[in-house]
Amino acid sequence: MPPESDIKDPSLAEAGKERIAWAAREMPVLKLIAERFEREKPFSGVRIAACLHVTTETANLALTLKAGGADLVVCGSNPLSTQDDAAAALVSYGIPTHAIKGEDDTTYYKHIMSALESRPQLTVDDGADLVTIMHTKRTELLKEVIGGTEETTTGVIRLRAMAAGGELKYPIVAVNDAKTKYLFDNRYGTGQSTLDGITRATNVLWAGKRAVVVGYGWCGHGVALRARGMGAYVIVVEVDPVRALEAVMDGFSVMPMLDAARVGDIFITVTGDKHVIDAEDFAVMKSGAILANSGHFNVEIDIPALEAASTSKRTLKPFVEEFVLSGGRKIYLLGEGRLINLAAAEGHPASVMDMSFANQALGLEYLVKNRGKLDAGVYPVPADIDNNVAALKLRSLGVTIDTLTEEQQKYLSSWQEGT
Known part of the structure; x- marks a missing residue:
């Protein structure tokens, strides 16, 4: 976790809260999801470990999952990406957070192992470190896992290699492959x-x-x-x-x-x-x-x-x-x-992370709803989730689009009519 002096420093946590709120201004889709999660509690009683870049945008995802009833633990996915004020703020919100900017490799992996002590039922990864460590050093945890999500191209490559070799032991949704992720987060972010x-x-x-x-x-x-x-x-x-x-x-x-x-x-x-x-x-x-x-x-x-x-x-x-x-x-x-x-900077702008983290949240909800129905493997984000994220983002931007008429839908679904 961040140094004790940092956790006890109210000013650091308060600064983090202010920056988390600033990022939230550009994350309206995640806000809508959080409001629904608050009502429905889809993760009530579910333990989640998230190995992500600990930034203000990630903090908004963490708060969304907590609103949904999750018992959440966060650790950093890169030794240099943690924003210490965001980490301190998450701790003050009651979310155990194991991450310090500039930590050495030993501390980095110690933090991952600390997050795994929560015996997660869902994993959220940014690079597949949680998954690979569970499959190599903490294999006894695998039997409790419902599923996981992966946000990065690199992580999905690792997971597909594991699946191809028959080594992946639970279902994982490849959030990186959602159109509302890679077309915006990867490209513009x-x-x-x-x-x-x-x-x-x-x-x-x-x-x-x-x-x-x-x-x-x-x-x-x-x-x-x-x-x-x-x-x-x-x-x-x-x-x-x-x-x-x-x-x-x-x-x-x-x-x-x-x-x-x-x-x-x-x-x-x-x-x-x-x-x-x-x-x-x-x-x-x-x-x-x-x-x-x-x-x-x-x-x-x-x-x-x-x-x-x-x-x-x-x-x-x-x-x-x-x-x-x-x-x-x-x-x-x-x-x-x-x-x-x-x-050296603050990572992707909140506006694109809004869609990426919306896919994370909804992907995790999908795994809970389909508990026991999915075999081990790498799965795409369901098309209805991807399209829903895009529609919500457009609505938040005040953009409206056309819809097909019944005649147009019938024409597109027919192979006989050519005129």
Whole structure:
């Protein structure tokens, strides 16, 4: 949990409450769900463990689940993403929270193990750490689990690998794959917050820089779009031919990583994979190159290889490390290679997290309603939930849309009428 002095400091918790309320202004969908949960108590008596980035937006999800009657415990999903005031505020609301910004790996995993002491029946993950630890170190807990949700691309990749190998022991809803998640959170949220984090850490001028975006999934789409909007020349690195072709037709240069390494000024990884920037790339980078990551884990940049190639390193300012290579070239690593948008900034804007966390809340409710009916595996967010989240978001924005007439519905469902 946050340090005792922090928990006992009323000003820290109060500051967190104010910021949680500020985020709530942009989360009307989650508010509507919380109001219904307050009446219906779908999680009454249900134990939930949530391993998430402990931010003000996450706090609003936690309060929504608590309103629904959940016995909730929260832990951090990344050592640098916790906002200590948000954590302190959650504790003051009666939600045990195990997270401290800047914690080392030992403390990080200790906090996860502490959350698992609650013997959760539902898990909420941001990277699948809760799931994998339960499947490896706390297997006795699996028999009590109803199901879980997973919010990230990286986490869903891990879970699908577990399911393919027959190792996943309970049903998990892939919140990341909901349209109202990846089309908005991944694209607009990651795009804006990643550039925000890099800019806060470095105060770099984007205009005229060559920004290399490694990975052109929906997160890569957003980062490339925002970098171009700031005046950067954007280069995309991809291994998927369809995504590479899409990047070309979106107006970006596409080339192999080694070629991009020679010309790039700022490198941003968003692949979910390991060592996508490695030793041979560091060897050809220009002096002054900046490396940042917005994938979930700090493995996308081969940091051990960068350290091995360096003659010295030092911390220049918060979230900026300088590595001096042979010949005097300097490479700058941001945020220890961890999620730069949460390490050096505040993460995604509340407005997009509103939809992501609405899917989390409704996905958990779906699992409770279907308790015992789902086999172990990775499941999509039901289409009616996805569409309901979109409809609620539009309503909150004051936007109305048309509906099909009975004649139009009949026409679309008929294969005989062609005129």
